[in-house]
Amino acid sequence: MRFLDNFKPELTVESPGRINIIGEHTDYNMGFVLPTAIEKKITFQFQKNGSDKICHVYSKGYDTGFELSLDTIEISKVEWENYILGVLNEISKRTDKLKGFDCVLESHVPIGSGVSSSAALECGLAFGLNELFGLGLSKMDIVELSQAAEHTYAGTKCGIMDQFASVMSKEGHVILLDCESLEYSYIPIHIEPYKIVLLNTNVSHNLASGEYNKRRAQCEAGVGALQKIYPEVKSLRNANMDMLNKVKDKIDKTVYNRCAYVIQEKIRVLEAVEALKGNNLKRVGELLYKTHEGLSKMYEVSCPELDFLVEFTKGNDAVLGARMMGGGFGGCTINLVHEDAIDEFVAAASKAYEKACNLKLTWFEASPGQGTSILK
Numbered sequence: 001m002r003f004l005d006n007f008k009p010e011l012t013v014e015s016p017g018r019i020n021i022i023g024e025h026t027d028y029n030m031g032f033v034l035p036t037a038i039e040k041k042i043t044f045q046f047q048k049n050g051s052d053k054i055c056h057v058y059s060k061g062y063d064t065g066f067e068l069s070l071d072t073i074e075i076s077k078v079e080w081e082n083y084i085l086g087v088l089n090e091i092s093k094r095t096d097k098l099k100g101f102d103c104v105l106e107s108h109v110p111i112g113s114g115v116s117s118s119a120a121l122e123c124g125l126a127f128g129l130n131e132l133f134g135l136g137l138s139k140m141d142i143v144e145l146s147q148a149a150e151h152t153y154a155g156t157k158c159g160i161m162d163q164f165a166s167v168m169s170k171e172g173h174v175i176l177l178d179c180e181s182l183e184y185s186y187i188p189i190h191i192e193p194y195k196i197v198l199l200n201t202n203v204s205h206n207l208a209s210g211e212y213n214k215r216r217a218q219c220e221a222g223v224g225a226l227q228k229i230y231p232e233v234k235s236l237r238n239a240n241m242d243m244l245n246k247v248k249d250k251i252d253k254t255v256y257n258r259c260a261y262v263i264q265e266k267i268r269v270l271e272a273v274e275a276l277k278g279n280n281l282k283r284v285g286e287l288l289y290k291t292h293e294g295l296s297k298m299y300e301v302s303c304p305e306l307d308f309l310v311e312f313t314k315g316n317d318a319v320l321g322a323r324m325m326g327g328g329f330g331g332c333t334i335n336l337v338h339e340d341a342i343d344e345f346v347a348a349a350s351k352a353y354e355k356a357c358n359l360k361l362t363w364f365e366a367s368p369g370q371g372t373s374i375l376k
Helices: 002-006 080-096 117-133 140-153 161-168 206-225 241-246 253-277 281-298 304-313 339-357
Strands: 011-020 036-050 054-059 064-069 102-105 173-179 184-188 194-204 317-322 328-340 362-366
Touching: 002 054, 011 161, 036 117, 036 362, 054 080, 064 080, 080 117, 080 140, 102 117, 117 140, 117 161, 140 161, 161 173, 161 184, 173 253, 184 253, 184 304, 194 304, 194 339, 206 241, 206 253, 241 253, 253 281, 281 304, 281 317, 281 328, 304 317, 304 328, 304 339, 328 339, 339 362
Parallel strands: 054 102
Antiparallel strands: 011 036, 036 102, 036 173, 054 064, 173 184, 194 328, 194 362, 317 328
8 A cells, every 4th residue: 555655653552352251241131240441453554644534554564555535435345344344333323523544454353253353443444533633522432433333333232242342441350341230330340369361263254243243132031021011121131031931922932041241241240240349250250160160051142162161161270260251152261370380271173173173272361451542
């Protein structure tokens, strides 16, 4: 791309991926989640290019880029471009201050591993352009327009958790986010001598987006049945197991299981917060295992590779708990592992995984980090 020859960045922004300690598939059901940003980030460099409409975006990782005009933004056949285009489309609905710019980005967030590289991409772009052009967008505006971009251009009806964690996170803390009211609080996380270890299956079964939207529809079907008896139930957030059991014979077993998982997971998140506050890491680990069981058996978003890795940890005294993390059908497991046993644990897991699944494992440690910010 010719613009690279004269590229002199005026602004550099870092936007992180995220982990979610517990609270999976609860965000679009208006429940609670417990995410935080991690130190794996996408770096964006920006410059104004003096034009009114023409923009260039180049990805170092893909070694490719594209040119666009702000007055003719439309959905692309190239998947990663749609996260960019969706953000620009949403910004254009909110302000006319955006002008031509050039952007070079480099990602250190593993794609398809369940740490939300897509939210990092959306939020980093929006945050940077807000700074570069003085668009006057609040952090919450950036969160909401990035989520809308994923709905409209990427076609995934995600909840708000990923974007919220990417922008709002605070180092050394997790965020207890109420996805209904968007009220949130920072919970200090002290898990020493344990560390958060992510094991990446390196599989991505191409079900995630379609199946994700299907799960959302199944939950909505459950809410529809509940509302006939309980009009106050606007989402599964407002339901409990007694209510669900009253409509059990009105919904099919699959819808029942989906709803039961979400209702139970809502309770687990709040239990995990109390366990973290009380430094009861054993309880946190137990809750992770319960969540995985629900995701695998009731919500059915796991896969054999994820199930294998979670099962492998059981009976290992150095591991407090494990579960699949993210949308599902691939990606990572999140594991609480004693710091003295990490190397041994990863080596044993890698060997067993390759033997069982004929695949190589990759891994990394994750520690709660800062949200999207300017790199000084």
